[in-house]
Amino acid sequence: MEYFSKQISEMIDEFSRLPGIGAKSAQRLAFHILHMPKEDVKRLSQTIYDARENVRFCKECFTLTDSETCPICANPKRNHRQIMVVEDSRDLAAYEKTQKYDGVYHVLHGAISPMQGIGPADIRLKELMTRLQADVDEVIIATNSSLEGETTAMYIAKLLKPTGIRTTRIASGVPVGGDLEYIDEVTLLRALEGRTEL
Amino acid sequence: MEYFSKQISEMIDEFSRLPGIGAKSAQRLAFHILHMPKEDVKRLSQTIYDARENVRFCKECFTLTDSETCPICANPKRNHRQIMVVEDSRDLAAYEKTQKYDGVYHVLHGAISPMQGIGPADIRLKELMTRLQADVDEVIIATNSSLEGETTAMYIAKLLKPTGIRTTRIASGVPVGGDLEYIDEVTLLRALEGRTEL
Numbered sequence: 143m144e145y146f147s148k149q150i151s152e153m154i155d156e157f158s159r160l161p162g163i164g165a166k167s168a169q170r171l172a173f174h175i176l177h178m179p180k181e182d183v184k185r186l187s188q189t190i191y192d193a194r195e196n197v198r199f200c201k202e203c204f205t206l207t208d209s210e211t212c213p214i215c216a217n218p219k220r221n222h223r224q225i226m227v228v229e230d231s232r233d234l235a236a237y238e239k240t241q242k243y244d245g246v247y248h249v250l251h252g253a254i255s256p257m258q259g260i261g262p263a264d265i266r267l268k269e270l271m272t273r274l275q276a277d278v279d280e281v282i283i284a285t286n287s288s289l290e291g292e293t294t295a296m297y298i299a300k301l302l303k304p305t306g307i308r309t310t311r312i313a314s315g316v317p318v319g320g321d322l323e324y325i326d327e328v329t330l331l332r333a334l335e336g337r338t339e340l
Numbered sequence: 341m342e343y344f345s346k347q348i349s350e351m352i353d354e355f356s357r358l359p360g361i362g363a364k365s366a367q368r369l370a371f372h373i374l375h376m377p378k379e380d381v382k383r384l385s386q387t388i389y390d391a392r393e394n395v396r397f398c399k400e401c402f403t404l405t406d407s408e409t410c411p412i413c414a415n416p417k418r419n420h421r422q423i424m425v426v427e428d429s430r431d432l433a434a435y436e437k438t439q440k441y442d443g444v445y446h447v448l449h450g451a452i453s454p455m456q457g458i459g460p461a462d463i464r465l466k467e468l469m470t471r472l473q474a475d476v477d478e479v480i481i482a483t484n485s486s487l488e489g490e491t492t493a494m495y496i497a498k499l500l501k502p503t504g505i506r507t508t509r510i511a512s513g514v515p516v517g518g519d520l521e522y523i524d525e526v527t528l529l530r531a532l533e534g535r536t537e538l
Binding site for chain 2: 150163169175176183208235238
């Protein structure tokens with residue numbers, strides 16, 4: 143991109159490397175930023191730098207956070223005896239948005255995937271077992287409904303069996319508002335198997 | 341977004357303010373960055389900051405650049421007697437991508453728009469007239485084919501009349517590969533008016 147000066151080209155290149163940002167969007171973003179007030183750009187770049195520099199894993203649940211303990215684990219009003227196991231911090235955010243879950247989380251940072259060479263030792267399972275030495279009433283397994291997520295769920299269930307702690311799995315079925323006609327067969331069968339009494 | 345810690349939420353907020361980035365993409369970008377190597381993030385934030393801090397207008401053509409003169413105006417191989425007038429730096433880039441134009445540019449930074457209160461004094465027209473005091477063979481008006489772009493083109497053409505400098509306008513018509521069936525009437529009429537001998 144020799145038609146822009148060096149620093150502008152570099153900014154466009156940096157943006158193009160980010161996920162979901164193509165060449166056109168990168169150029170659009172760069173020129174938007176070049177027209178922004180200097181102090182806003184300073185804040186933007188500083189925020190990106192600071193967040194990455196200070197991010198770490200919560201010492202309790204291992205979600206990404208900028209303090210030793212994340213806001214959820216630090217909240218005494220949450221039920222620390224109910225732990226929802228999720229694959230990553232964004233899944234945690236998805237459940238937080240429901241505003242109905244008041245337990246805490248455990249972030250695995252991945253799922254078991256023999257195909258990708260990710261084994262049980264590569265995700266935060268050992269840390270989960272350590273947490274279960276405290277008083278825990280229930281472990282809710284909320285890994286994704288993918289092959290990897292299901293494998294991980296089954297692995298965790300087996301692992302927890304000897305502890306006697308109640309272990310549950312979030313329901314799999316037809317999404318709310320979903321039209322049966324457009325739902326895949328596997329989901330339809332899953333919904334049938336998971337049917338409940340009315 | 342209290343479900344993320346402060347610095348992570350701030351980064352998501354900053355991204356959401358950029359054009360074309362919604363809440364979901366902002367979150368995706370933020371987490372991508374949190375997983376990037378620290379040195380890459382440092383370079384990303386520094387590049388954004390530096391580009392904005394050092395950006396200025398080329399003293400010849402007024403495109404955005406980080407040096408006194410942009411790479412195109414500084415290139416002695418370009419034909420400095422042929423000036424293409426465009427609305428902004430991205431339009432310049434669009435013509436540069438064709439790799440066929442070897443003249444120079446003049447960036448107006450806008451177009452005349454009575455609706456938006458943008459008059460001839462608000463765009464870089466005075467600077468264009470100053471440039472025309474040097475030897476210039478042709479001014480190619482390549483403002484957009486919008487109402488504002490056309491108004492600006494006509495205004496410039498009138499302004500240049502007394503100078504006797506050859507003034508041309510890029511052709512308006514059916515885009516290459518365009519299917520007549522799907523082209524709007526105004527474009528079809530424009531293409532008819534602009535027909536050339538075969």
